[in-house]
Amino acid sequence: MTRQDLSNQIRRRRTFAIISHPDAGKTTLTEKLLLYGGAIRLAGSVKSRRAQKHAVSDWMEIEKQRGISVTSSVLQFEYDGYCINILDTPGHQDFSEDTYRTLMAADSAVMVIDCAKGVEDQTKKLFHVCKMRGIPIFTFINKLDRAGKTPFELMEEIEKVLGIKSYPMNWPIGTDGNFKGVYNRKEAQIEVFHEGNHGQSVVSSMVGDVGDDVFKDLIGKELHQQLTEEIELLDMAGDSFNLNMILKGEQTPIFFGSAMTNFGVKPFLESFLSLTTPPSPRDSNKGEIDPESENFTGFIFKIQANMNPTHRDRIAFLRICSGKFNKGMMVNHVQANKKVRLSQPQQFMAQDRVIVEEAYAGDIIGIHDPGIFRIGDTLCEEQDKIMYEGIPVFAPEHFAKIYAKNSLKRKHFLKGISQIAEEGAIQVFKRPQIGVEELIVGVVGALQFEVLEYRLKNEYGVDIVMNQLSYKYIRWVEMEDFDPDNFGITMDTLIVEDEDEQPVLLFQNEWSIDRVKERNPKAILKDISSRK
Numbered sequence: 327m328t329r330q331d332l333s334n335q336i337r338r339r340r341t342f343a344i345i346s347h348p349d350a351g352k353t354t355l356t357e358k359l360l361l362y363g364g365a366i367r368l369a370g371s372v373k374s375r376r377a378q379k380h381a382v383s384d385w386m387e388i389e390k391q392r393g394i395s396v397t398s399s400v401l402q403f404e405y406d407g408y409c410i411n412i413l414d415t416p417g418h419q420d421f422s423e424d425t426y427r428t429l430m431a432a433d434s435a436v437m438v439i440d441c442a443k444g445v446e447d448q449t450k451k452l453f454h455v456c457k458m459r460g461i462p463i464f465t466f467i468n469k470l471d472r473a474g475k476t477p478f479e480l481m482e483e484i485e486k487v488l489g490i491k492s493y494p495m496n497w498p499i500g501t502d503g504n505f506k507g508v509y510n511r512k513e514a515q516i517e518v519f520h521e522g523n524h525g526q527s528v529v530s531s532m533v534g535d536v537g538d539d540v541f542k543d544l545i546g547k548e549l550h551q552q553l554t555e556e557i558e559l560l561d562m563a564g565d566s567f568n569l570n571m572i573l574k575g576e577q578t579p580i581f582f583g584s585a586m587t588n589f590g591v592k593p594f595l596e597s598f599l600s601l602t603t604p605p606s607p608r609d610s611n612k613g614e615i616d617p618e619s620e621n622f623t624g625f626i627f628k629i630q631a632n633m634n635p636t637h638r639d640r641i642a643f644l645r646i647c648s649g650k651f652n653k654g655m656m657v658n659h660v661q662a663n664k665k666v667r668l669s670q671p672q673q674f675m676a677q678d679r680v681i682v683e684e685a686y687a688g689d690i691i692g693i694h695d696p697g698i699f700r701i702g703d704t705l706c707e708e709q710d711k712i713m714y715e716g717i718p719v720f721a722p723e724h725f726a727k728i729y730a731k732n733s734l735k736r737k738h739f740l741k742g743i744s745q746i747a748e749e750g751a752i753q754v755f756k757r758p759q760i761g762v763e764e765l766i767v768g769v770v771g772a773l774q775f776e777v778l779e780y781r782l783k784n785e786y787g788v789d790i791v792m793n794q795l796s797y798k799y800i801r802w803v804e805m806e807d808f809d810p811d812n813f814g815i816t817m818d819t820l821i822v823e824d825e826d827e828q829p830v831l832l833f834q835n836e837w838s839i840d841r842v843k844e845r846n847p848k849a850i851l852k853d854i855s856s857r858k
């Protein structure tokens with residue numbers, strides 16, 4: 327492969343995550359993007375949508391029961407010469423840590439908003455997580471086929487509540503059940519969509535100059551007049567388009583549409599693909615790594631056990647950051663200082679997992695993990711030990727005491743706990759006097775306790791007893807010669823050890839944190855672990 331071929335392959339890649347408050351239409355939009363990419367032939371009708379949803383992007387049984395996406399999945403498809411990788415993220419706030427890790431693998435994000443609901447709680451939290459990454463954020467305002475807030479209200483809400491500038495790339499024609507098309511501001515063109523078969527297949531449309539009389543007839547004089555006035559107002563009062571700000575995540579391009587009827591899906595997709603970035607350089611301990619470098623590099627952002635219950639396999643998700651990947655290649659596993667062969671790499675197409683022969687910077691591949699990888703690990707081809715920035719671990723905010731109901735199941739219990747901890751879903755602590763008979767588990771979102779209990783039962787055959795504790799804050803202690811017996815704590819503070827046997831304190835309130843600091847001036851208390 328020539329350098330030019332490599333460069334062409336990488337430049338045509340677009341890797342992004344979709345975020346939304348549950349029910350805003352993330353799944354429907356994802357499905358429609360696949361439809362327009364030709365990766366699926368007919369989108370699931372509203373009735374069969376649930377079934378379709380699981381066939382496409384949800385793996386875990388628990389998701390079917392709860393109807394929320396617990397883990398993120400990855401899909402790849404082609405559109406108009408682009409190779410697109412979509413990362414799905416859980417909408418529920420209790421999984422924001424998982425969302426953050428997924429965003430580490432994305433080059434941009436698409437935020438889906440329900441036009442009737444506007445900016446919702448989870449939108450805010452997920453937006454904040456995107457902001458931390460500093461990646462471009464595109465907004466798709468969905469469900470325009472239904473009654474909702476006015477486009478101006480929505481714009482204002484996005485700017486005020488999220489604190490980001492906005493620039494509508496297009497503008498809806500007809501709202502509140504009368505959605506007919508969109509006005510493209512850059513081209514000054516109207517696109518009117520024809521009713522399709524409930525969005526099951528691609529919709530046809532008519533495109534032309536806004537001044538063309540045909541459209542006055544097609545959408546009616548009144549709507550045409552209203553559109554003209556709104557556009558004038560927008561041009562006068564709104565911010566101007568600023569690509570530089572967009573790429574820094576300081577201005578969000580807004581698109582209007584209906585994922586259900588497909589109106590506005592294609593204009594969004596095409597404009598988004600042309601604006602968003604191909605894989606960009608990433609920071610490492612050796613400086614920025616150019617994605618088009620010939621040295622294959624990547625990092626693991628997610629680990630998931632038992633994705634396929636019949637195979638009991640464990641998959642590590644690798645974001646390729648530079649160069650080209652070939653099946654079976656030997657790479658350096660930098661953190662472990664070992665060489666590994668990547669022999670059964672998988673990619674996630676619309677409906678299936680397939681073995682990949684080759685992949686490029688920007689792509690996500692799943693590699694078989696015999697228990698050697700950790701989240702944040704770097705893999706690279708050449709000897710120079712490149713290490714990408716680590717992925718931060720969020721401080722747990724909920725704690726519980728757990729043990730196996732049946733003590734004969736202890737081995738399975740410990741295996742399950744340690745595998746689920748390696749996925750980053752839970753953090754495990756023990757009390758030195760008690761050991762592993764009874765563990766303390768910390769999670770960022772309380773729902774993760776339910777996932778833990780469910781998975782231990784279903785994947786490891788272990789019933790557990792769980793007692794939630796009233797601790798809310800965690801601090802890692804850095805101190806020479808730490809001695810738990812001579813360390814001054816308050817009555818309601820607990821001393822535990824993390825998996826690396828580092829001393830950790832659990833607090834019920836901030837008052838206690840202050841007291842402990844006063845009593846132990848030599849100790850440094852940190853709210854994230856200093857582990858690599």
Ligand code: GDP
Pocket residue numbers: 346347348349350351352353354355372375417468469470471472583584585586587
């Ligand atoms: P998610 O939770 O964000 O993945 O949302 P879903 O894609 O599952 O959609 C939630 C509900 O909204 C489903 O009943 C969809 O059929 C419906 N929905 C999605 N997009 C649209 C749309 O454009 N218009 C209307 N009217 N309903 C939609």
